[in-house]
Amino acid sequence: MRKRLKNLQTRRMKKSKTFELKPFGKLSRGYLHHSTYFINIQHGAIRSSKTISSIVRWLKFIKTHHYDNFLMTGNTQTSLYRNVLKPMMAILDGLGISYDFRENKYIEIEGNICWLMGFNHEGMAGRIPGVTLGGWYADEVNTYPKTLVDLALDRLSEENSQAFWTLNPDNPYHYIYSEYIENEEKKSNEMVKVWNYTIWDNPNLSEQYIERTIARYPKGTLNYKRKILGLAAVAEGVIYSKFTEGLNTFDHTCPEYEDIKYDKYVLSTDYGPASVSVVGLFGIIKKLDGNEYHLLAEFYYDVNDPKNNGVQLSDKELVDGAIKLLTYHGKILKLAKWYTPHDAASLRAEIKKHKYRGKPIPQKPYTPDVLNDIQEIHTLFANSRFKISKECVNSIAQAQTYAWDEKARNQGEEKPLKTKNNDHCPDMWRAAILGTRSIVDNPFTESEDTYESYQME
Numbered sequence: 303m304r305k306r307l308k309n310l311q312t313r314r315m316k317k318s319k320t321f322e323l324k325p326f327g328k329l330s331r332g333y334l335h336h337s338t339y340f341i342n343i344q345h346g347a348i349r350s351s352k353t354i355s356s357i358v359r360w361l362k363f364i365k366t367h368h369y370d371n372f373l374m375t376g377n378t379q380t381s382l383y384r385n386v387l388k389p390m391m392a393i394l395d396g397l398g399i400s401y402d403f404r405e406n407k408y409i410e411i412e413g414n415i416c417w418l419m420g421f422n423h424e425g426m427a428g429r430i431p432g433v434t435l436g437g438w439y440a441d442e443v444n445t446y447p448k449t450l451v452d453l454a455l456d457r458l459s460e461e462n463s464q465a466f467w468t469l470n471p472d473n474p475y476h477y478i479y480s481e482y483i484e485n486e487e488k489k490s491n492e493m494v495k496v497w498n499y500t501i502w503d504n505p506n507l508s509e510q511y512i513e514r515t516i517a518r519y520p521k522g523t524l525n526y527k528r529k530i531l532g533l534a535a536v537a538e539g540v541i542y543s544k545f546t547e548g549l550n551t552f553d554h555t556c557p558e559y560e561d562i563k564y565d566k567y568v569l570s571t572d573y574g575p576a577s578v579s580v581v582g583l584f585g586i587i588k589k590l591d592g593n594e595y596h597l598l599a600e601f602y603y604d605v606n607d608p609k610n611n612g613v614q615l616s617d618k619e620l621v622d623g624a625i626k627l628l629t630y631h632g633k634i635l636k637l638a639k640w641y642t643p644h645d646a647a648s649l650r651a652e653i654k655k656h657k658y659r660g661k662p663i664p665q666k667p668y669t670p671d672v673l674n675d676i677q678e679i680h681t682l683f684a685n686s687r688f689k690i691s692k693e694c695v696n697s698i699a700q701a702q703t704y705a706w707d708e709k710a711r712n713q714g715e716e717k718p719l720k721t722k723n724n725d726h727c728p729d730m731w732r733a734a735i736l737g738t739r740s741i742v743d744n745p746f747t748e749s750e751d752t753y754e755s756y757q758m759e
Contacts, residue, residue, distance in 0.1 A: 323358070323393065329503045330355035334362075339495035340458075341465045343443075343483060346499030346532025348515075349507060352468050353441075357390045360439045360466055364414045369436030369460045371415055377445040378420040378553060379406045386441050387418070421446040423558035427453055436460045443467040444478045445548035447686075451478075471528035471535065473546040479534055499532045524702075539706040541676060541718060541728075544684040551698060552596070552689050554631065562587075564596070569624055569640040570668075570734035573649055575614055578604045578726045580696065581624040583635075584734040595682065595735050597690045597697055599627045600727070617652035625658060637663065641733030644669040668733035673716060675732040688735065697727040704728045 326334065330351050333344060337359055344352040364372055376382025387409065394401050394411065402410045409416050417433070419426055422445055430453045438454050440446070458465060469478065481488075488494040501512055519525035527535035536543050552559050564585035571581045581601045587594040601623040603615045615623075628635045637658055642650050644667045653665050682688035683701075690697050700723070707719040718725055 322396070323354070324506045326355055327351060327503045327505045329497055329499060333497050334359050337464075337466065337495060337497075339464070339492055341455075341467065341482060341488075341494045343467045343469070343494065343496045344499065345469045345471065345483065345496070345534075346503070347501040348470065348529045349504060349511075350499035350501055350532065351504040351506070352499055353385060354389065356439070356466055356468050357386060357393060360437075361390070361393070361411070363437055363464065363466070364411065364416065367414075367436045367460075367462065369434075369463075370413060371433070371435055372417070372437045372439070373419065373433070373435050373454060373457070374409070374416045374439045374441075375419045375421040375443075375446070375454070376441040377422045377548075378556065379418065380420075382418060382420065382441055386439070420556070421450050421454075422553065423447065423556050424449055425556075425558040426450060430454060430457060433457050434459055436463050438463075438465045440465065440467045442469055442548075444469040444472045444476055444546070447549070448477050471532055472548060473536055473543065474534035475536075475544055476534070476546045476548065483534075501530050501532070537703055537705055539708055539711075539719075540702065541704045541706060542680055542683055542701050544680055545701045547698065547702075549686050550683050550689050550701070551692050553692050554598070559596075562596075566638040566738065567628070567635045568638050568734050568738060569627070570730050570732070570737075571620075571624070571640070571642050571646070571649070572726045572730035573620075573643050573646040574726065575617070575620075576605060578602070578723070579615055579620055580726050580730045581620065581627065582694070582697070582727070582730050582734060583627040583630065584738075586734075586738055592685070592687055593738075595688045597688075597694050597731065597734075598630055599691065600694045600697055600730075601627055602696045602727075604723070617649050620649065621652050621656055625656070628658065634659070639738070640665040641668045641737045643667065643733075666737065668737045670729070670732050671736075672718070675736050676718070676728075678736060679728075679731060682735065688731075694727075697731070700724050700727040 333342070333355055344356055346352065374382065374386065376385060387403070391401065391403065399412060406418060408418055416439070419429065421440070424447045427449060430450070435457045438458060440454070443451065455465065472479070482494050483496050485494065489496065501507065501515065516526070516530060519529050524535055524537045527533045554560060562585070565588040566586045568584050568586065569581055570584060571579070573579050580603070582597050583599040585596045585598050587596070603620070603623070604610065605612055605614055624640070628637055640653060640663055642653070642665055650665060650667065653663050656663055679688060690701065692698070703724040705719045705724065707717050710717050
């Protein structure tokens, strides 16, 4: 293998700026000296020196390990380069250590090959079997599907192989927490060692920066717990506690999602002409064991957003904005259904005035069953059958802030808390998911509900 690699045309990166290693804090020094377990995990606050200490530890590990074949992974190839490889090459330059870097393939450091992979989708599984590894460096490990984590660990078959993981705080229900970080049996058997960082664990951060960051994330908030204290946390009373960005979001540019074949495309709406209106474009994949739902794009209009100057959105403008979603990254989609709220009569009347691809727009009102809808969607999140494109920033934010009304709960009533910016996207999701159940039976032969049945008048 070494001979074959030498014959490959490698590309040496332009010399990085010299990187100055600053003093490590007590926690990082402990990590550097005692990360000798099979799985070594750093998790915690932002800017807490996890990455730099993990890079230094990794370089020492591959230099001293008897084997010469290793794996380095990130959420994507781009994030791996940005977060890890770029500072690592700067450190190597500063130390005068030679390396050859072939973008998106491997980096060779003094004869040690580190294969580079993006690990955010299960399509990478085919590249892992058959590879024997001496070690594995995983950046943002909480963004990986569980199957890939299991496969990579299976490949660490060389004697004294180790894994080094880093992650920022996530939902405590995430499998990385339940199966590794909080698994007392694995920790007591010295299989897993965990280092939890706070913002104060980086001695090189100025007091001004720390104070400014704390001012942005006040005590008691979700972001304070995660970004300052480095703790896994969910919002108080959050409804979709099983939602995690690592498992329930996707990047449409990744091969698995870029060329995916959807059985049906639908639009779904939450309608609030005096406040917030949002339309979502969903792609639906028919499966015998349960459909998958991908929120591909969203049109979001908030009257109270300063850039909108309090101007209400007309029904025509909402329809025009929704139709634009159907040209998705240059591809003109076939619309199966547009679901509208049961009480949005004026919007339905406006939709009837429009045509799409020369045909009337197929639409259907949807009456929510709030508690049952929430339970269905919660289960889909838990089973990774509902995923949201990273472009849908409002839906991702509201998935993590949609909460129960605690006052109502205290009176024995279960209902979501209604605020100006935490429930519009969750309300929009329901019809696209619950209103399309007939797709399980046959995705394209439903009598009057199919797009094909709408002919030119």
